[in-house]
Amino acid sequence: MFDTVLVANRGEIALRILRTLRRLGVRSVAVYADADQGARHAAEADVAVRLPGGYLDVDGVVAAALATGARAVHPGYGFLAENAAFARRCAEAGLVFAGPPPAAMEAMADKIRAKATVAGAGVPVVPGAAEPEDDLAAVAASVGYPVLIKPSAGGGGKGMLVVRSPEELPAALESARRTAVAAFGDGTLLLERFVSNPRHIEIQVMADAHGGVVHLGERECSLQRRHQKIIEEAPSPLLDDATRAAMGAAAVRAAAAVGYVGAGTVEFIVPGDEPGHPGYFIEMNTRLQVEHPVTELVTGLDLVELQLRVAAGEPLPFTQDEIRSRGHAIEARVYAEDPAHGFLPTGGRVLALTEPAGVRVDSGIQAGGVVGSDYDPMLSKVIAWGRDRPAALRRLDAALRATTVLGVTTNIAFLRALLADPAVAAGDLGTGLIDERLDTLLAAAYGDGAPPRDVRAAAALVFQDDLAEAAGDDPWDVPDGWRLGELAWTTWLLETRGNTTRVQVRGTPGHGAEVVLDDGEPAAEARLTRGDGEVLVTLDGVTRRYACASDGRAVWLGRDGHAWAVTPHVPGDPGDAAAGRTGDGVVRSPMPGTVLLVKVVPGERVTEGQPLMIVEAMKMEHTVTSPMDGVVADLPVRAGRPVDMDAVLAVVREEES
Incomplete structure (x- = not known):
């Protein structure tokens, strides 16, 4: 070693x-x-x-x-x-x-060459063809729509696009090629038949320099968003023993065909409506995968240790027959993104962090750290093991419920809604499931977008208590609403995720107060108790505990995997940042990132919905469009320049003005 x-x-x-x-x-x-x-x-x-x-x-x-x-x-x-x-x-x-030998990496990095190599080893591949030998429009017509475009040199879902008609193909090719050049320095594309109702199954392989090649079972990675995996598990609920053995053997042949050494993953797409189908090879990732922990939990093996021992020249310490799998493991990826606003990347300073005990957490964040737009938006992975799949699902949900990240909007609430979906619970998965059920999942995670009653009450009490704390010892400065006769009400307009709500508070929260959450409702008795990084709020006799932090403008409250940033509403604040625009023609950046491409010039006439520019952050492109018909009056950004969230990108005015 x-x-x-x-x-x-x-x-x-x-x-x-x-x-x-x-x-x-x-x-x-x-x-x-x-x-x-x-x-x-x-x-x-x-x-x-x-x-x-x-x-x-x-x-x-x-x-x-x-x-x-x-x-x-x-x-x-x-x-x-x-x-x-x-x-x-x-x-x-x-x-x-x-890692593997350079020649093996090169053989599998080029998807065109990789398909030819594994096909020669008897591994089934998806019908399709590639540039420069083939005309992709003709290939699409021959294999039939829908088709899938991929950068030949890339991976991780970047540049992959589904095209459903000939009319969509030119624009899709342009976008995929631009992404491929930017991400991989190679704009060569390949086109394949899009497999209907697809499931994404991958096989973990391990090889040594002495000719030993084994597989460590499969992982199901079908729960994806924009071709990025969100939930992974081992074993797959789809495969039977015979199919599992056939796919494992195919993966071993694929690795051996290129003289592979080290840890790698052979990925297959499997038609979900064809039980027993051995799957089509789609690519090989010549590295450790993000989702490797689920394989480690069911096999009891440390893949990093195996990588190091193989790299040091040691033979594999086991044969295929000696590998055993036990129980079920599921992993959820925690991303800095806002599912309720189109999964836009987020960022900021981590004000408070609580990670669960009793499960595996691979995390790269810490309280006080800054999440920027320079790197991938994944913050951590929460991985749970159980004796069977239902037990693993329950443990993972409990772990996510105990996870709190304040200061950065994450997808934790969405992950919990996804795990609770009946199709997911039943193992009826597919790469299109999230898109097909997106509205239902968002409603389950976020409701109508307004925070629950208890959260609104808690936020108002925290703001009211901050006023009391700032008042000092002079009783005349205490903002308890004291008047001759009875206490007066303080009205708070609170904004969360673009929703503004009205909360009235009377009294001092630490000693007991009254709260009116909606017009027409009777006042509720409330009390606030503050602790280190948390608050306890009693509302109508029910006490709830919240993680609590402030960034100077907003109060962040977290419980059960949810987090809410609540600010006192100020009329004239920027409008819907998720849409990237406001009603006055001012177009703002929906996320921190880099301006990738500017499609207009000052003085140009534009129409409502016309693309103005593309902002890129954390491997994702977002097209910013014009909010109205008019003329580009101001364009303060340039391609290649970084922008902050809510930064002004353009101003569009009506033509007569």
Whole structure:
């Protein structure tokens, strides 16, 4: 085993690798970019080295490894994990790359070449063709719509688009090519038949340098949004033993066909309405996967340790017949995004954080840390194991209920609604399930968008108590509404997610107050008790506990996996930021990010709904459109420039003005 290993990554995966290194007694080296100054992975490693050029700086990473005496580099996933040139550069410098040989990476990185290679090994592939040899419009016509466009050089869902008619194809090809060039430096595309009612099943493989190749079972990853996985589980509720064995054997053949070494994942698309179908090969990820913990929980194996041992030249310590799977494991990805507003990326400072006990949590965040738009929006993973699938589902839901993130809007409430969906509970999954049931899921997670009565009452009491605390010791300054005869009411206009509600408070919250939540309702008795990072609110005899924090403008309240940012409403605040525009023609950024493309110029006539520009953040493009017919009066942004949330992107005026 190596005595020192450099981890060329950040966030939760860097911390997860450090955990194994610590258990093995291996000295660890972390690297960090300027945006990650003070990050957890840098603080928890034995040595941390600054990378002025960021995590994609090959020479910087190699120099850091050599300077700290590292003998091996573990790339995690993302960044340089599937970069064959980086693997070769490590070898040239005398470093061991804890991943597959460069030739295997290159064979599988090119989806066109990969399909041909595995097809030659007897692995079924999806019908389709690719550039430059084929005319994709002709290919689409021959395989039949709908079709799926993919960047040949990419992965992770970036640039993948479903096209349902010939009229949609030109624009889709343009968008996919632009994304492919930006993300992978290669605009080559391939086109495949879109499998109806698809389920995404992947097989974990592990290979050594002595010819040993095994699979560690499958993971079901069908619950996706924009081709990004949200919930993963092992084993799949779809497969029977015979199909599982056939797919495992196909994955082993695919890995052996390219001389694979290390941990990898062979991904299949399976027609959900064809029981027993062995699936079609779609790609191989030549790295550790985000969802590897569910495989670890059911097999009892540490995949990072296996990667390191194989990289050190050791043979696999088991044969295929010796691998056992026990129980069921399910993982949920916690993202910095707002499902209620089109899953737009969010950001901000983490004001408070509570993570659950009794389950596995792979997390990269900490209270006080800043979530920006530089990296992927995934914050953490919550993984639960149970003796069977229903038990694992229950434990995962309980763990998410006990998870609180204040200061950054997350998808936790949406995850709980998804897990509770009858189709998900029954194992009737599909890659299109979330889109098909989106309105139902959003309603279950967020209702009509307004916070519950108890949350509105809690927020008003916190604001009222803050006034009382600021008053000092002079009794005449206490804002309890004292008047001759009876106390007066204080009215709060509270805004949450664009919803403004009216709450009246009379009295001092810490000593007992009255609250009127809706016009016409009788006053409710209420009391507020403040603790360290939490408040207890008693409303009509029922006491609830909330995590509580403030960022100076909003009060954040959290319970049961939900979090609400409540601000005193100020007339004239920006309008619906999720739509990227306001009613006065001022177009604002719906998220922090980078202006990728500007499609108009000052003075240009535009129509309502016409695309003005594309803002990119956390691997996602968002098209900002004109709120009205008119003329572009102001355009204060340029392509390539960063923008903050709610920053003015453009101003559109009626033509006569």
